[in-house]
Amino acid sequence: MFSIVDVFYLVFSQLAVGGFVLLFLVPKGLVGSNFYRLMGVIYLLVGGLSRCANLALYQQPVTFLNFFGYWQHPESISVISFFLIVLVWTLTWWFKASLLTRITFWGGVISGVVWIILSAQRYLQIIQIPGEMFLLPIQFLAAAVLLGAVHTGMWFGHWYLVVPDLPVRYLKRFNSGLLYTLLVMALLLCLNFFFRQQSTNVVSFNLFYHIIFGMRVLIGIAGTLLLYFITWDCLRPKSVARDELGATRAATGFLFIAIITVFIGEFCSRLLLLEMRFIL
Structure with a gap:
């Protein structure tokens, strides 16, 4: 049985991933660090809300321990991986770690694409x-x-x-x-x-x-x-x-x-x- 939580989860997860990935259209150095910090915080918030919806879909209480500790499904692993990588990427803009910024950005892109693909798998049986x-x-x-x-x-x-x-x-x-x-x-x-x-x-x-x-x-x-x-x-x-x-x-x-x-x-x-x- 599906609910409005499914709709919320799908749309917000796609917003978090798509918005983060398309930051590659803005060349590094074109705008200041504040732009990337703002974008990181926004997509962390959207990704965090998506993670809460993900827990609700698997009938797990939305708690701090479950948010970071529930890894029982590949989809859940991809969600929290994306969230943690974006968190590190955002923090690098305060510490001026350019190499780590590049690594975490592409790590976020890969984990985000995997997340979107895995999120589709649970709905294939109804198509x-x-x-x-x-x-x-x-x-x-x-x-x-x-x-x-x-x-x-x-x-x-x-x-x-x-x-x-x-x-x-x-x-x-x-x-x-x-x-x-x-x-x-x-x-x-x-x-x-x-x-x-x-x-x-x-x-x-x-x-x-x-x-x-x-x-x-x-x-x-x-x-x-x-x-x-x-x-x-x-x-x-x-x-x-x-x-x-x-x-x-x-x-x-x-x-x-x-x-x-x-x-x-x-x-x-x-x-x-x-x-x-x-x-x-």
Whole structure:
């Protein structure tokens, strides 16, 4: 039996991993240590909440001892490994340990990707389409990148207020990553619908599922795509030449709105996954 805790766990774990991984789009030395400290603290918080949800899913009390001591499943090992590595990575920005910073960053990337893949394994038995053992992890990884692009991109956009002479092309990287991931998500949606048509034992759409699916497509994908084009327009050379600071502030504002549309879309997608047993 699945619950809202499953939805919370999946979305927040993907946000923690995707947001952390996409920090590689910001070259080291471009911004000060405070940016990385802030990002580390944010993704530690999100990862910590995901760990609490992970314990709840395995029917374990959420205590300090269980948080760090419950290692009975590979998924739990990957969760706490990611959390501890990100914790060390964050601390290195106070102690200026550049080699350890690089090692822990890539360690966090690897443990995070493993975590996302393992989190998909416990839901494979409910999926009713061919190739689910590949499609579901790919869907989760794409969702992690999508969530990370808007969230880390939004925080990076705020840093143009701290360092006004930051090159605009680095903010464009996050917006481009948003577009490419949206295209992958749309392709996966079409592919999964094709497989759904070939399946016989599927959960039928009712009014509630139609509403949730409509929110998934119209807000989560179409709405986010619209915000991509608005952000792209804000960051065009003509807009930047007219008022660079104003252009980056406007783009950051639309990325903030994109966080909301992406969150709505991903929550709806995970709800449909658990209720309809289908990747949508």
